Amino acid sequence: MDGTEQGEGLIGGRYRILRQLGQGSFGDTYLAEDVHRFQELCVLKEFNPQVEGKPALDKAQMLFEREAGILYQLNHPQIPRFRELLRDQGRLFLVQDYVEGPTYRELLNRRIAYDGPFSEAEVTRLLMQLLPVLQYLHSIGIVHRDISPDNLVQRNADGRPVLIDFGGVKQLVVNVRHQLGVPDPYQSVSGQVTRLGEGGYAPEEQLETGRVDPTTDLYALGMTALVLLTGKEPEQLYDERTQSWTWPDQVSLSPTVRQVLERMVAQTPRDRYVTAGQVMAALNLAQPTSMPASLNQPMPVRMQPMTPPPPLEPPPPPPTRAVVPPPTYDPTATLAAPPRAVPPKRSSSGFWPALGVLFVVVAVLGGLWWWLPALELGFVNREDTLDDTENPAFSEAEQARKQAIRDRALALNVDPTYLTQLTDQFFFEQHPERQGNPLTDQPEDEALRAEWDAIAEANLDLLETNLSTDARSRLGRYNPSDRDRWQRQVNQMYVSSRALYDLTDARFAQIFPDRAAEGFVETPVDQIWSALAQDQVTAMETGEILSEIQFEPDSFSQQVQGTLSPGHGTVYILNLSAEQLMRLNLQAPPDSTRLSFFVPLPDEAVPYLLNNSSQNTWAGELPQTGYYEIVIISRASNPINYRLTTAVDNVIDDIINRPQAPAKSN
Incomplete structure (x- = not known):
């Protein structure tokens, strides 16, 4: 196809072909300009499956749309963004950002x-x-x-x-x-x-x-x-x-x-x-x-400020943990589980609150609160640690194995001491009979040491797959002050800590389907919950999982769509007025999502409009003025596509300048 000839029309009603960039066996690539975005340059890759007959072509395009869903997960400043899949008169194009510069x-x-x-x-x-x-x-x-x-x-x-x-x-x-x-x-x-x-x-x-x-x-x-x-x-x-x-x-x-x-x-x-x-x-x-x-680290891409931030919500109490029998650890498990409800308030008495106070005191004194004796947290002081890589009692193969684990931990920015404590937790859950009886460097414990090392390797796989480098680097050092910091950060983006915790709980449940999040920083595995929360905050700041839905003048509805991986979620915020009529509809595979619709200022009368609900529609009169939150979380075991439609009556042009309700308090 000649670029000049094609340039006389618009692909999809918005893309004007400027010239051909490349030619491939299954489709050509073109430089185009987006006439709806100030002639912004972009790349169009045509998908030509080279099959005969319209039914085969339609099926090919449907399959390609499904297969290409993974491309929309890409969100990195050094990777051109995939914008959309576009059908035009029986042809299919993949639209991607254009990067100006020499190869x-x-x-x-x-x-x-x-x-x-x-x-x-x-x-x-x-x-x-x-x-x-x-x-x-x-x-x-x-x-x-x-x-x-x-x-x-x-x-x-x-x-x-x-x-x-x-x-x-x-x-x-x-x-x-x-x-x-x-x-x-x-x-x-x-x-x-x-x-x-x-x-x-x-x-x-x-x-x-x-x-x-x-x-x-x-x-x-x-x-x-x-x-x-x-x-x-x-x-x-x-x-x-x-x-x-x-x-x-x-x-x-x-x-x-x-x-x-x-x-x-x-x-x-x-x-x-x-x-x-x-x-x-x-x-x-x-x-x-x-x-x-x-x-x-990737270069941060932050959301543009919308209006002056609302007052910060008061720090809520940290989540408490449910007392459950130690589950069998399966580091490969990825099935999604229902996310927890909003963390309940911690009891004011008992061992764990007292220990939490001790953590804060030690953190204030020296920032070393986490390095309390392992016995305080139910673990044992062990002779078999990742620092013991040259023990002459170990075979050369075992020494090399332990050194490889330590080297990999350092390469992943995981503190080996924290990895030892995390591995201890899972090991002694599998072997409760060994509690109080630490592993030794003697031959009779060789098989158990090998099992311990295998759990450590599985833990590194888990941490590498699910956490960013920055989040991993702080494992073992998260403390209650981080919770306050995250709360301030999300509040500045008109997001409540309730939404943050729901997103984090969903990720945690997807990684550990049989384990409830057990607290804030009480055990090594709880540190993973904190690291996931850190990554959720970062993803909001970069705009990866946070968007604002704004209604154009004379427009009363908006439609957004995206793809969610298992256990992942996204947040949309809308600045709306009390007494407006609101309708929202979520289209997604049946039973694959949980939908929340949070009010600007929750109280006993109206704590929320939807909360981790399996229903996908809501309609009614809005009770407050301010920023509402729509939280969508995937419960599917595979990536899913979704489409969210929002509609309101009585949209006014100066909606952004209306008085804001106070931030949410959870």
């Missing part, structure tokens, strides 16, 4: 023409800027599949590297063709074969079998670094005759950076780094003071 291929060509390839310091900085992006992707189960200098853009706006052209999009097309029964889903009708990964940058197992995991992305990133360092293509850095790398003789590097790159591009997957966090930890050892800590 690193173009930058390398310029450098070679003038002053040579990239330096070690420049490439190390690039790695430290990209590894957190991969860490984010891998944490939500996405592998890029196609990292190379051509798919990295240096953004003009801030000079940061941005990952473009996800190979996973090509894989979605292949998956759809496979589900339709196409004999060779990788080959188009013209005979062109879709390659998932660029030769030389993708490891052998990806090109030969299509198998991918985080190590394949780390391999491709390592090869990209070597190409930028040497100015040579991957095939020029490998000797087929000797089956060995030649790049170590072609570039001068510090010993640590050389070792990092050697491990990243190891031929065998088991010899590579397992996670991006491990690479970051190794590079930090290489240049501990040269990289600012901020490079290890």
